[in-house]
Amino acid sequence: MQQAQVCIVGGGCVGLTLALGLAQKNISVLVLDAGKAPMPLSEQYNMRVSAISLASQQLFESLSVWSEIVTNRATPYSAMDVRDADSFGKIAFDANSLDLPELGHIIENDAIRFALYEKLQAYSHVTLAFDSRYSTIHQTETDVLITLESGMPVMSKLLVAADGANSGVRKLFDMPLSFWDYDHHALVATVKTDLPHEHVARQVFLPTGPLAFLPLNEDNMHSIVWSTSPEHAEQLMAMDTKAFNKSLSAAIDMQCGLCEVQSDRAVFPLTMRYAQQWLKGRVVLMGDAAHTIHPLAGLGMNLGLKDAAHLIQALSSEQGEFAAHALLREYERTRKLDAQKHIAMMQGLKELFEGNNPAKKLIRGLGLSMVDNLGPIKNLFVKQAVGQ
Structure with a gap:
């Protein structure tokens, strides 16, 4: 059986940022992703880019990965x-x-993802399982058991869903979603x-x-x-x-x-998406699994990175048990309020x-x-x- 304190489903930019932050706090992590492992940039520009804010830059600097990101075709504006x-x-x-x-900087998403992936290779208590899918997930009051399609069981204290706008984990645990078509x-x-x-x-x-x-x-x-x-x-x-x-x-x-x-x-x-519930037992949502907004202000990636920063802080707290329910509820409350504010702002701007x-x-x-x-x-x- 594979064991980790935190299992992150989703190896995108936000999921890997969380993994790196937790790894640097000596928290064991397993990242599970059905897709291919990140690769270096090709000669052609990738069409998916993000406007990385100064606040997000500061997060990457605190994780000692900004120098690797910024040298890979990042463009300051x-x-x-x-x-x-x-x-x-x-x-x-x-x-x-x-x-x-x-x-801020305009950066191809693949450049951010690859830099994070490379940085994570140095941590022995991090397992990166790409080309891997889960078949079942069950949780108790104290643990989450994930069974992979390969048959391998994974036991963790917390499951973080960073698996995108159409999150399979969110659907599996029937966490209600508000949405509307822009x-x-x-x-x-x-x-x-x-x-x-x-x-x-x-x-x-x-x-x-x-x-x-x-x-x-x-x-x-x-x-x-x-x-x-x-x-x-x-x-x-x-x-x-x-x-x-x-x-x-x-x-x-x-x-x-x-x-x-x-x-x-x-x-x-x-599509605007907003999960009404971000925490269910020992399963927590972040990034696009929790919220998606209109790209007119370029805030989507930055909101997800703020989720990661808050969750790193909550999980590295030395107050009592690991992944204490009170700390996770505080993460949910704080980040839901911020997401609500930005969703309302984007809708107002779009209509105006x-x-x-x-x-x-x-x-x-x-x-x-x-x-x-x-x-x-x-x-x-x-x-x-x-x-x-």
């Missing part, structure tokens, strides 16, 4: 430009005015532009949804996330390359010159910036201009954007 296509509203800010070296699909691709990005993260709110241009480590390369109606997304996917480039250049208002897509285009539906209603246009224009011109309000906005 030093300014943000957010504007409404249908009004005069705009807000812009940069790192220099805030006495910061940068506002009525948006996100189209992602890698794009080259005539003009350099100058390390500026750009976002334009179009009537059908927001379009983000995120700078990559080559001066003219961007990762785009175009959130739009399902019908429009279907039209964009059906376009030939020339027509798509033309539509994209017009949508971003030629801020970086002509656009030329460099990769395949992929599209996926956007959607459509052509004249009253909305006026509110958007006045609101963005007010934020851009009033120092205290702008500072609050910026602190939220950089995760502080």
Whole structure:
């Protein structure tokens, strides 16, 4: 029988961050993932990237893995430009005015995952079981027994579900979920532009949804996330390359010159998910298994990393028994409140910036201009954007 104090189901960025944090606290960990083990980056950019906030950077620095992450095609962005296509509203800010070296980094998810995976190899009390699936999970008041498809039993004191938005563990333990369809699909691709990005993260709110241009480590390369109606997304996917480039250049208002897509285009539906219960006995949820939100502010990965940071702190507490119920309940309470706040904020922004209603246009224009011109309000906005 394999034994570990914590079994983490899901070897993505959030699950591996938790594993590394626990390993450094001398807590034994088993990571179970049905997929392949992380691999080094290929020459082509991966289309799944994240805007890593300063708060998330600080977490990675505390785990001594940031230097490995940041040297692997990570791109700092030093300014943000957010504007409404249908009004005069705009807000812009940069790192220099805030006495910061940068506002954050754009990093391919695979780069984060591989750096964490490599770091975990050094810990003898960590078992990384990729290409492995569980067949059954049972829990008692004191333990969780996981039986793998191979027949091997695994005993742990706590099971952490970090297995994504469609979490099998969450379904298995019948942990209730609230959700709604954002009525948006996100189209992602890698794009080259005539003009350099100058390390500026750009976002334009179009009537059908927001379009983000995120700078990559080559001066003219961007990762785009175009959130739009399902019908429009279907039209964009059906376009030939020339027509798509033309539509994209017009949508971003030629801020970086002509656009030329460099990769395949992929599209996926956007759904808000919020687990009403994050803790059931000795099973706890985190990351996308607990919450998913609209990508318009790039907060998804950072919210999951905050879950990991709080759970590391809770499980490394020396107050009484390991994984005490009171500490796990405090984790659940704190993180649920933060997730609720961000879900409400994203829904409000989506509704405000959607459509052509004249009253909305006026509110958007006045609101963005007010934020851009009033120092205290702008500072609050910026602190939220950089995760502080």
